[in-house]
Amino acid sequence: MSSIAVLVLSAKVRPEKIRDFFEWQLQYSKAVTVFPGFSSSDVIPPAEEKGTDWTMILNFRSDKELAAWKENPQSHQLADAARIFLDNSRLEEKVPASAPGDAPGTYVTEAIFSSIKPGMENTYREWTFRIQAAQAKYPGYRGMYLQAPASSQGHHWTTLLRYASAQELEAWMTSAERAELLKESKGFIDNEESMRFGTAFPGWIPVPSHHGKSAPPWKIALLVLLGLFPVVMLEIKFLSPLLAPLGWGVSATTFIGNALSVAVTSFYTVPASIRWFNWWLFPDQQKAGAVSLQGLAVLAVLFALEIVFFSWLLSGA
Structure with missing residues (x-):
């Protein structure tokens, strides 16, 4: 089984240079x-409101490709360019022997x-x-996960947008700034579906009695994505063509699609994913790092299989 290769970038950003850091982050991305x-990236802001520790988690499809990126001159240039706005004057790059630590806190996730x-x-x-860059300026921003297509010919991208609360997420989603950016996207986004999830997932995730701690939010979000993505792709393939001729408008058809997605995800795909991955959600603490890495490898393969299959299905093959 192929294993995902992970690169963790840690940056202690000087508060007065945060805008420069955002610009650099965009250039790096x-x-x-x-x-x-390249497979995916995850940007995790500081755990505290006035914190300065930012983390980027980059996933590559193999150790060889990760090593090639680290040795690439552009990677070195970008790392050198970061020094001017970092407290410790250097960008820390680590290839962890085990999976990265849990993202701090709880948050609300918009899956797009x-x-x-x-x-x-x-x-x-x-x-x-x-x-x-725009959404990072809004209160409550807790990072963004970006999943690229499985192949260079793929066209389906997945984004997980995280905020500290539903109110803060809604403030961004309904902002005039986002509305202007969405107008631009009509020229290059053929279709877009979105779903919102709170990370507590009451009734879905058990809390083990021996330590009383729930599963890490980032693990829960990945399992939701595992079950949600096929549902949305099937709706795009089969449901959207049925609803389009009815002339009910975007709001009504989107509501129907989202209602079906919530029902199927809540009662079938997510509970099943949680049962299958219970070993990964609540590993033995002595083996937590190795088990987390194994789970990420399994998920990486499953995500790749989903993307390849639905790319084939939607291509009309």
Whole structure:
């Protein structure tokens, strides 16, 4: 089984240089997302409101491709450029022997599934960098996970957008700034579906009696994505063509699709995923690092299989 390769970047940012850091982060993302072997990225802001410790988790499809990125001159140039706004004057790069630590706190997640028009992938990337810079300025921002297509021919991207509360997420989602950015996206996004989830997931995630702690939010979010993605793709393939001729409008058809997604996800796919991955959600603490890494490897393979299958299905094959 193929194993995902993880690179963790840690930056202690000087408060007065946070805008410069955002600009640098966008430049870094522009470079790494087009690099061979890139799989996904996760940006995790400080746990505390006035904290300065930022983390980027980059996933590559193999150790060889991760090593190639680390040895790439552009990677070195970007690391050197970060020194001017960091407290410790250096960007820490680590290839962990075990999975990265849990993202702090709880948050609300907006899962966004975007189908990009052929040939418009670079335009979409540029747009994601700009919208990420905008949403990071809003209170409660807790990072963004970006999943690229499984192959260079794929057109389906997945985004997990996290905020500390539903109110703070809604403030961004309904903002005039986001509305303007969405207008731009009509030229290169063919179809987009979104779902919102709170990370507590009451009734879904058991709390073991021996330590009383719930599963890490980032693990729960990945299992939700595992079960939600197939539901949304099936709706795009089969439900959307049935509803479009009815002329009910975007709001009504989106509501129907979301209602079905919530029902199927809540009662079937997420509970099943939790049963299958219970060993990963609540590992023995002495083996937590190794088990977490094994679970990430299994999920990486499952995500890749989902993306390849639904890319084939939606291509009309």
